[in-house]
Amino acid sequence: MIRGLRRETMTVSLVIPKEIAPGEKRVALVPDTVGIYVKAGIEVRVESGAGESSYYTDRDYAAKGAKMIPDHKSALSNADIVLKVQPPTPEEVGMMKAGTIVIGHMSPTKALDSAAKMRDQKVTAFAMELVPRITRAQVMDALSSQANIAGYEAVLIGAEISPKYFPMLTTAAGTVRPAKVLILGAGVAGLQAIATAKRLGAMVTAYDVRRVVGDQVRSLGAKFLELQINAEGSGGYARELTPEEKAEEQKMVSKAVAESDVVITTANVPGKKAPRLIAKETVAMMKPGSVVVDLAAESGGNCELTKPGERVVVNSVTIDGPLNLPSRLPFHASQLYSKNIQAFLELLLSKDGKLTTTFTDEILAASMLVSNGEVKYAPTRDLLAGGAK
Secondary structure, X not given: OOOOOOHHHOOOEEEEOOOOOOOOOOOOOOHHHHHHHHHOOOEEEEEOOOOHHHOOOHHHHHHOOOEEEOOHHXXXXXXXXXXXXXXXXXXXXXXXXXXXXXXXXXXXXOOHHHHHHXXXXXXXXXXXHHXXXXXXXXXXXXXXXXXXXXXXHHHHHHHHHOOOOXXXXXXXXXXXXXXXXXXXXXXXXXXXXXXXXXXXOOEEEEEOOOHHHHHHHHHOOOEEOOOOOOOEOHHHOEOOOOHHHHHHHHHHHHHXXXXXXXXXXXXXXXXXXXXXXXXXXXXXXXOOOOEEEEOOHHHOOOEOOOOOXXXXXXXXXXXXXXXXXXXXXXXXXXXXXXXXXXXXXXXXXOOOOOEOOOOOOHHHHHHEEEEOOEEOOHHHHHHHHOOOO
């Protein structure tokens, strides 16, 4: 049972539709989590094929008690709660009844057509990106769970592209020195990238404008680049640097980039264009065969020469701008995201098994994008009011 909910009062219907965004292989709930809700008396409806790309079969879901739905429209039209990975499209929102609750990534400053449609359709939407970074919400932090996967995958991409071994090898033919890997940004993705590169045997250096993460970097066996700037911001993110700080940072970072074999950039400021860390002039200083893997490609890129979704070669330097890295490891990405969603749902179900209608919990209030015909998240509301739609 879930938080003491009484089975006989359960009338909530959860729906897991198949993701239709190009390249998206994850699913919002995995079968084991579905089974928890079914045992609690909640009807769980899963669109046929929803878990196929993440290697969870219809048979797996049915075995846990899910009701399988053959098509997209039928899955969405009578749901109380729709659980998504990617933002619903305006067409998907049009299939939902008024009052439906949608939970998932909402891209609140980008998917404005969807936000406007949810407003007009009087759908309530919660954005997993907006879950506050407070202790109580850690288990719901989908940004962190998915960034962890992205950091791991980024190192594998760098190792694949690089013409050099990562570890040091001593053989009869001579000694091969370890590759030099530089991680820019030591958040969740960066720390996982550091740990993965170290496991592969590379010499790892990391940089972050937040001095407080230096101990975490060093605890993983990496060198931390020191710069006398403290840009600790709110919510565990870095604040934006001043022009003077940016110039000082750029000088130190450029030197470190030029000396590295593989550079992985992970710096993002939520809701804003990614900070520029590697200028084209810096790329020109890099050694032939060097690699840049830019995890900020979706928000403009940390490297000036990054092309989102593409792998380009400039002056014998390969620059990769991967998109949606967690979807490349959909089995475990879905498993972790499912746990995030499960924890979030606990806030929406009252002790008598009904949906809450007040949304007064601080986590619900902070993550609410749209409700009852009104856009609640100010940046989205301002963009729509300014004619961005």
